Amino acid sequence: MGGALSLTLAALAYPAMLGVKTVSTDTSRIIAQTQWGPLTEADRDFVVKVRAAGLWEYPVGQMAVQKGTSKEVVTAGQHLIDGHAALDTTCRKIAPMLNITLPNLASPQQQGFVAQLNADSGRQFDSDFANILRITHGSIFNTVAKIRSTTKNSLVRALADQANDTVLDHITVMEKTGLVNFDQALFQQTAPPKLPDTDVTPPPPAVGQPQVVLTPPPNATSTPVPVPGDPAAPSPSPTVR
Template sequence: MRITRKVTGTVLVGGVLGVTLSALACPAVLGFSAVSAAQDRVIAQTSAGPLTEADRDFVVKVRAAGLWEYPVGKMALQKGTTDAVRTAGRHLVSGHAALDATCRKIAPRLDIALPNRPSPQQQGFVATLSADSGRQFDSDMANILRITHGQIFTTIAKIRSTTRNTLVRQLADQANTTVLDHITVMEKTGLVDLDQVLFQETTPPKLPADDTTPPPPTAGEPQVTLKP
């Protein structure tokens, strides 16, 4: 018998993600919102080359991803029940700390304001995994993270092949290596339900922009740093 339970806006079926997931990460990650037709519009001329809306959004997405995946990695180190899950946690922490350092380094040069909190959708993931324990945590973490990384992988490729900004291109190179590594370690847990993952990657639910957009930093707010 298959048992379905709902936690923080996410439906889990038989211990893995069901097909009605409705609360996930940034734009283009699991859920999606309408994409501006002006994504290729140049919004600034910088010393590293022209910066488009898509370039800016990519830097923000990489930063926001780290703001929820880094703490999930730390959870995995504490709550994971297998060596493979704890190894995945270590990769999340180290990978996103390095990506975050790059984002914080290039953002001032590109005049990009970085968020200090993940989107409401991403916060829902953290809440779900915070409430999990034991094998449930292991399974939910592996499947959620495999979906989010699988979706952002295609975004990275598009940015890498189209950006004319050298700093954004360097970030895309780094993100490509990191995300592929994270996909691999999630699969090595042996817990990924690939049928469900591929369904979620190819048929994401459409979500309101407010759910998928990280809040901007407030004036005078200290910048959050993800430490290795």
């Protein structure tokens, strides 16, 4: 792989790369009491991370379908579109129920991944696509497991169940391309550099801006998590401390 990709991969595995960093060092601090269980900082940030992941991986999946030079790369792109559309639906359902504001744009770092892959073509695109996505999914896998094992909020737990299945599926299809450099992926996942918060935090949505919706493909196989009640009119609203 070229030098440009090497520089990009050096920053991939920062733990907060798929969302915002928490505002305190105690991620277990309860920020709201809801009818679905207490909501911690880690829970809230996880919902934002899942949303932010879809905002860059969904368009990258579309690129793979259009530009991939092998059947395996095209298939991997289809899985990204399918999986993140379903995860995004779940995020958009539960966020208002938990009083969580979702971003409409990925973080600057994530937007950089999209820009790089948009500039790639041919086999270079295939290689960069498979390695970037394998490293990012490998890095977030442990985060999903931690949230699933610690959250006391049933809505966040359901999202973590869905995310676990989706991330594992995406790891698998990236590996099936035959292009993943496993030594490099392991190194990036176990020795991540630190990045400024501004690079890894998706910007808040502009006031009055319509919410971005990731549309499921016509042949979608992934399904959102069913949630109780109407997310457009949550009751009761959580009380934020």
